[in-house]
Amino acid sequence: MSDRIANAALRSKVMTAEEAVQFVNNGDKVGISGFTGAGYPKAMPEAIAERAKAEHAKGNDYAIELFTGASTADNCDGVMAEADAISFRTPYQSDPVMRNKINAGKIRYADIHLSHLGQMVEEGFFGQMNVAIVEATRITEDGNIVPSSSVGNNVEFLRAAERIIIEVNSWQSEDLEGMHDIWTVPALPNRVAIPINNAGDRIGKTYIEIDTDKVVAVIETDAPDRNAPFKPVDEVSQKIAGNFLDFLEGEVAAGRLSYDGYVMQSGVGNVPNAVMAGLLDSKFENIQAYTEVIQDGMVDLIDAGKMTVASATSFSLSPEYAEKMNAEAKKYRESIILRPQSISNHPEVIRRTGLIATNGLIEADIYGNVNSTNVAGTRMMNGIGGSGDFTRNGYISSFITPSIAKDGAISAIVPFASHIDHTEHDVMVVISEYGYADLRGLAPRARVEKMISIAHPDYRPALQEYYDRATSGDKAFLQTPHDLATAFDFHRNLVEKGSMKG
Template sequence: MGSDLTQGVARPGAAPSLPAAATLDLARWIRAGDTLMWGQASAEPATLVRAYAEQRHDFARTRAFLGIGLTGLLDAQHADAIDFIGYCGSGTNRRIADAGVLEILPCHYSDLPAFIRSGALRIDVLLLQVPPADEQGRHSLGLAHEYLLAALDIARVVIAEVNAQMPWTCGDRLLQPEEIDLRVEASYPPSPVPATQVGDRERAIAAHVAALVEDGATLQCGLGAIPEAVLGALRGRRDLGIHSGAVGDAVVELIEAGAVTNARKGRDTGTSIAGVLLGGTRLHRYAHNNPALQLRGTEYTHHPEVLASLSRLAAINSAVEVDLTGQVNSEVAAGSYVGAVGGAVDFLRGAQRSRGGVPVVALPSTAGAHSRIVARLSGPVSTPRCDAGVFVTEYGVADLRGAPLAARMRRMIDIAHPSHRARLEQEGHQAARSLGWR
């Protein structure tokens, strides 16, 4: 950055402010061919994204990078003027993916900042949702740091939606007044992440996972019914730490239960670390002006040396399906792109290298009548079998660390649904012969 829309012309020292999106003319700031990025999930600046969708024909053709979608403000119909690219098919992105107009960027989450900085993933315009400024005119970055920090360093234009209801979060970077090209005022509650239903099966899985987590462990946990159940099952632990790409409401419950102190995590002592906050009012209230919860960029939260230095890192991730050798598909279900490569491999590898760490993939044994443990994946290999760790279903735990292929097959069949085990054994032996496992 450092120049305005005209090459070689210095940016004005103070960005103009507008009272409402109705008066906002984005054509002053967005050029044909630009790629736009904004915070994902609850960090999405809804006023700006809505204006972008409504005015999309004013810029000829642009491209939008999508993270997790919650608001549904962008849909497949907007592909008449917008090219969509994203790392995931989560949330409302699924409609865009199913319509065939979402280009998937299959990459490790840790690679996103480097792609942005190198220009491999070019970001021209960054849209941010931030809280009101402090006395020095600075803004916190609201609910997300993650890959937005890299985009903030290289974007030609930064537009800040100043939301009066956005919590002021603590992190390692503040948005300086001279970094903002345009401010837009708004006031609305950030979009909450939809609630999940925890049932008996999720609680059974959680009980197995919780048995793997010791006092003093550091937790990385995703979102959804199983992670929520796991966190609930850990309320009796002591001195747990938090270092995760995302943090939700269930983490606040665990902190308030006294299980999380971050006293023994090996770094960032006393502080929970996250890249993005994905929750609702409870999480937002806890995070507001609270230095005990700090946001960091992806280059820190997913850095292999950082993860390896954490004490007893328990990385708890999910999957669409897994095969008998430990390969994981976390992207495609029934032909639809519903997930991502994401940060699973980053954290599973980090947990493998963490002293006392445990890399976990937890999933129900079935989806409807279909087994989620399979002889051959129906989708891509998101996590290779060389990174396989510990797999958990409601039927038990299969530790594949250090296990050869034949032993893996037996252990995985043991945690499959009983009605599928005989078939899996037969198909497994057929796959072993055809693929040269043995």
């Protein structure tokens, strides 16, 4: 690892995670690297979990407050949650063990827009950040950190923390060096414009500068990211992708989009990957991505010459594509840029690029309000992530979803969203396998027919009955008609009978 840890002073601080865990104390606020299962620390979470078990066995309290870029993995979030080593978590998670602990009230969870957290940490909104644990591909001769497969909130955590622990992971390709673009947002009140006009603009350095005096430990690891395979593209996903492409074609026909230079943002998952597979055979060329994560479909578009640049803060790749990225990082760094999420998700840049944002949802109501986070309004799924950053500030905001879930027990279109993350003011287009609802410029009542048309046929009669009831009698002339007595019958049925159908 001598070539990976080129700074002599930091090389002298190499130790095991079991030794380094002495620097992580009960109640510490700990910021770690990691975003969508990429670039998270591999050794320290296990060590923290084991220390928590040991302390608990002695009758002692031991738990940390955990801050990340976004989701990590079962051998990070999962093992610490299982060991009751986390008392507080933010800003986004997807681990099932942690989710259950959150919903059981055992972990306090703050669901925060991803573009906001870095500044909140640096400004001390949560108090003093005690420890930053960051994975690196390499430490340079000058003691700078070359990030691994994600950047996330690393810059802010490293600047704010009292102590730094660096994991140098030899599994990560050394050829990732040069892919990162680290530009730091100046401290308040001396903000300046972020000098990005196009998705491919590089404005910063390829490494993160740190205060080496704060480094208390360096750990050597050789372990892969959490690279989960994507599910095969099914018929529903193909239909959603087809409807999304039909929408894009409509924008071209209207003169609001061209086949050359489409700028996209995409959430993570199988349906977004199906959309990108559809773009491979489309008329669109010179596609650019200004987004959060690089997925398999974007790599395919780059390989096919359809996408010229992809700017993000992290990878979210299948095992096959992660291996490919490691083997060919030197080639891909010519067209892929990894930035801090305070830049990749920044409203200013999103608005300037004129991108079309595409994200998933749990449910949308007949007026276009979207719930991205809470099942039946109360049970946290994952979090809002960066969908709010892109939805509110994109040129066009769209949401894609299958019309039903749980074998038809849940409808994605409901009378009244049980929790609202994206209001009707920000939601422009909703797409299911039954078509797309273009809500732009429509008053609330005019949206209803369009939203019901993309619902599953099994739920359309009940949705129409609800709207008819909401517009009857003295409610006929309300701006946004609701029958509050029955507005959540879909959700009540789900809780009481296991299906929204009742």
